[in-house]
Amino acid sequence: MWNDILEQAGRLREEEQPFVLATVVAYMSPQSAKPGSKAIIRSDGSITGWVGGGCVQPIVLREAKKALHTGKPKLLSISPESAHEDWKGVESFRMTCEGGGSLEIYLEPVLPKPELVIVGRSPVAQIVSELARLLDFKICLADPEANKEEFPDVGLVLTDLSIVRNRINEGSYVVVATMGTGDEEGLQAVVGTTPRYLGLVASEKKARSLFKYLREKGATDEQLARIKCPAGLELGSETLPEIALSVMAEITQVRRAKSESAGKKSADLPVMRSVTPVAASGASSLEATDPICGMTVDTQNARYTSVFQAQTFYFCCLRCKETFERSHV
Numbered sequence: 001m002w003n004d005i006l007e008q009a010g011r012l013r014e015e016e017q018p019f020v021l022a023t024v025v026a027y028m029s030p031q032s033a034k035p036g037s038k039a040i041i042r043s044d045g046s047i048t049g050w051v052g053g054g055c056v057q058p059i060v061l062r063e064a065k066k067a068l069h070t071g072k073p074k075l076l077s078i079s080p081e082s083a084h085e086d087w088k089g090v091e092s093f094r095m096t097c098e099g100g101g102s103l104e105i106y107l108e109p110v111l112p113k114p115e116l117v118i119v120g121r122s123p124v125a126q127i128v129s130e131l132a133r134l135l136d137f138k139i140c141l142a143d144p145e146a147n148k149e150e151f152p153d154v155g156l157v158l159t160d161l162s163i164v165r166n167r168i169n170e171g172s173y174v175v176v177a178t179m180g181t182g183d184e185e186g187l188q189a190v191v192g193t194t195p196r197y198l199g200l201v202a203s204e205k206k207a208r209s210l211f212k213y214l215r216e217k218g219a220t221d222e223q224l225a226r227i228k229c230p231a232g233l234e235l236g237s238e239t240l241p242e243i244a245l246s247v248m249a250e251i252t253q254v255r256r257a258k259s260e261s262a263g264k265k266s267a268d269l270p271v272m273r274s275v276t277p278v279a280a281s282g283a284s285s286l287e288a289t290d291p292i293c294g295m296t297v298d299t300q301n302a303r304y305t306s307v308f309q310a311q312t313f314y315f316c317c318l319r320c321k322e323t324f325e326r327s328h329v
Contacts, residue, residue: 005021005038005039005040005048005049006038008040008048009021009040009110012040012042012110013110016112016113017042017043017112018042018043018068018109018110018111018112019040019041019042019043019068019109019110020040020041020064020067020068020107020108020109020110021038021039021040021107021108021110022038022039022040022041022049022051022060022064022105022106022107022108023036023037023038023051023105023106023108024036024037024038024051024052024103024104024105025075025104025105025106026102026103026104027101027102027103027104028079028101028102028103029101030101031052031056031101031102031103032050032052032053033050033051033052033056033103037049037050037051037052038051039051039060041060041061041064041065043065043068045061045065045301047060047061051103051105052078052103052105054316054317055078055293055295055316056078056103056105058295058296058297058298058316059076059078059093059296060076060105060107061298062287062296062298063076063091063107064107064109067107067108067109068109068111070109071109071111072109073089073106073107073108073109074089074090074091074106074107075089075090075091075104075105075106075107076090076091076092076093076103076104076105076106076107077090077091077092077093077102077103077104078092078093078094078102078103078104078105079092079093079094079102079103080094080102081102094294112138113136113137113138114137114138114171114172114173114196114255115137115138115139115140115167115171115172115173116128116132116137116138116139116140116172116173116174116175116251117140117141117142117164117167117168117172117173117174117175117190117195118132118139118140118141118142118154118174118175118177119142119143119161119164119174119175119176119177119178119186119189119190120142120143120176120177120178120179120181120182120186120201121141121143121145121146121150121151121181122177122178122179122180122181122201123179123240124177124179124201124240124243124244124247125141125143125151125175125177125178125179126150126151127240127241127244127245128175128177128244128247128248129141129151129153129154130153131244131245131248132153132248132251133153135248135252137173138155139153139154139155139156140154140155140156140157140158140167141154141156141157141158142157142158142159142161142164142186142189143158143159143161143178143182143186144159144160144161144182144185145159146158146159161185161186161188161189162189164189164190165189165190165192165193168190168193168194168195169195170194170195170196171195171196172193172195172196172197173195173196173197173251173254173255174190174193174195174197174198174199175197175199175200175201175231175247175251176190176198176199176200176201176202176227176231177201177231177247178201179201179202183202183206183210184210184213184214187200187210187214187227188214188217191214191219191223191224191227192219192223194226196254196255197228197250197251197254198226198227198228199227199228199229199230199231199232199247199250199251200227200228200229200230200231201230201231201232201243201247202229202230203230204229204230207227207229207230211224211227228250231246231247231250232245232246232247232249232250233246233249233250233253234246235249286298286299286300287299288302288313288314289314290314290315290316290320291313291315291320291324292315292320292323292324293316293320295316297314297315297316299314302314302315304316304317304318304320304321305321306321306324306325306328308324308328
């Protein structure tokens with residue numbers, strides 16, 4: 001079964017589908033999942049495999065979703081008692097299920113490589129492609145005269161600039177490095193797109209001239225404001241390799257800033273969740289606390305609910321729901 005999980009993980013990687021590989025690394029009876037037990041959690045919340053049920057699975061699903069967002073692995077410690085309080089990279093949760101036991105589960109997000117679209121075949125473009133390969137980017141080069149032999153680190157070469165914008169999405173990184181050869185055509189191919197990063201390798205004087213041309217062609221000030229020029233961090237760069245280094249340094253800064261901002265709410269320090277029985281309306285919160293066992297429940301996918309005094313209560317299992325309704329409904 002575990003070979004099937006790994007084969008499926010291999011297929012998802014080939015298809016560039018994001019997922020989390022969850023692996024049980026330690027347990028305490030009477031948990032049914034044992035060390036080596038694995039599961040794949042996809043971005044839609046579907047799960048294949050087994051790393052625990054009851055109150056364990058909702059925790060794993062919720063934390064896997066966070067790991068996909070931040071791109072950072074983590075170790076979950078699910079136990080009736082506190083654990084790893086002074087460890088980094090560990091998040092602790094109280095085991096609230098009546099079955100008891102403890103589990104430690106490693107969550108490893110597997111994400112597609114981010115794509116860098118380089119427009120132009122200048123020497124800076126060549127060096128940027130080399131650095132991008134080392135930094136684990138998927139690279140697309142766009143230039144009417146480009147060829148794969150000239151850019152061995154590039155996965156895809158586009159000679160038709162009219163289709164470049166079809167490659168660009170909110171997760172893309174784009175650098176226009178035409179540097180005097182086809183500047184206008186290169187910028188026209190990407191202006192108006194909204195990638196995560198859009199930079200132009202040019203002097204401010206050259207950029208003003210190019211932006212004037214683009215305005216005459218219908219580009220708006222808002223669209224032009226998205227273009228970072230000159231591209232790259234201010235490193236005092238003089239040589240072509242230094243310029244390429246500054247560009248990739250800035251792209252890396254933007255790439256990692258996304259990961260850091262996504263992880264702000266779940267700090268790297270271990271967190272022990274203490275729960276207080278409360279109810280939450282599904283219209284106003286994505287999470288609620290089971291008023292019987294104290295477990296956190298995803299309100300969007302909750303199977304067990306009960307309405308009492310115009311409030312909706314959410315439960316992790318049928319037993320908790322029935323216990324609540326015997327005394328309240």
